[in-house]
Amino acid sequence: MKPYYEHAGITIYHGDAEAIAPALACDCVLTDPPYGIGADRNLRANLQHGAAAAPSRDYGEGEWDSAPASSEFLRLITQGVPSIVWGGNYFALPPMRGWLVWDKDNGNNGYADCELAWTNLPQAVRRIRWRWMGMLQELAGDAKEPRWHPTQKPEPVMQWCLGFLPEGCVLDPFMGSGTTLVAAKDLGRKAIGIEIEERYCEIAAKRLAQEVLPL
Numbered sequence: 001m002k003p004y005y006e007h008a009g010i011t012i013y014h015g016d017a018e019a020i021a022p023a024l025a026c027d028c029v030l031t032d033p034p035y036g037i038g039a040d041r042n043l044r045a046n047l048q049h050g051a052a053a054a055p056s057r058d059y060g061e062g063e064w065d066s067a068p069a070s071s072e073f074l075r076l077i078t079q080g081v082p083s084i085v086w087g088g089n090y091f092a093l094p095p096m097r098g099w100l101v102w103d104k105d106n107g108n109n110g111y112a113d114c115e116l117a118w119t120n121l122p123q124a125v126r127r128i129r130w131r132w133m134g135m136l137q138e139l140a141g142d143a144k145e146p147r148w149h150p151t152q153k154p155e156p157v158m159q160w161c162l163g164f165l166p167e168g169c170v171l172d173p174f175m176g177s178g179t180t181l182v183a184a185k186d187l188g189r190k191a192i193g194i195e196i197e198e199r200y201c202e203i204a205a206k207r208l209a210q211e212v213l214p215l
Helices: 017-023 071-078 157-163 179-186 198-208
Strands: 006-007 010-014 026-032 081-086 100-103 114-119 124-127 170-172 191-195
Touching: 006 198, 010 170, 010 179, 010 198, 026 157, 071 124, 081 100, 124 157, 157 179, 157 198, 170 179, 179 198, 191 198
Parallel strands: 010 191, 026 081, 026 170, 100 124, 170 191
Antiparallel strands: 006 010, 081 114, 100 114
């Protein structure tokens, strides 16, 4: 199984996570799997969700969110290793108490105020506040984080998540544009990502190589 990208402890595989992940060894899992809500078809790209909402970026169409990720697969890869699964409320995962909450502080509009991550960590519920929508993004100006994927998480949020996980190699079987891997690299950690769409493998590889991407 040849990696799409491999450098400095970070590895990317292009393909189906269910076929690739069982052959890989990891120490923990951090992922944001497809929820099956049609984000791949750009269905909500131009909808207005309130007076403060600007038209969303056009990310094009794909085939990665036509159905939710398999709950059985998520249970398999998280069994026995410390794990964080964003959107865990969409999946049939074991009851756990250590949920993570991302408070987006979106303001008065139709977007969700928060997103939830299921974990199997023995801890209380934890929360991070990080604005992410349009001009309200937490970082502004030259520091503003580019968006390459319609369900992309902010790198500081993924770094925060990694702080709950033990040292060792982290697996993200639904890598998207590679934010988990970028966060791991910036923290000096090893990571493996799997992504079914090659265009996102390319974006992730360029982000990891610190190349400038066109808008």
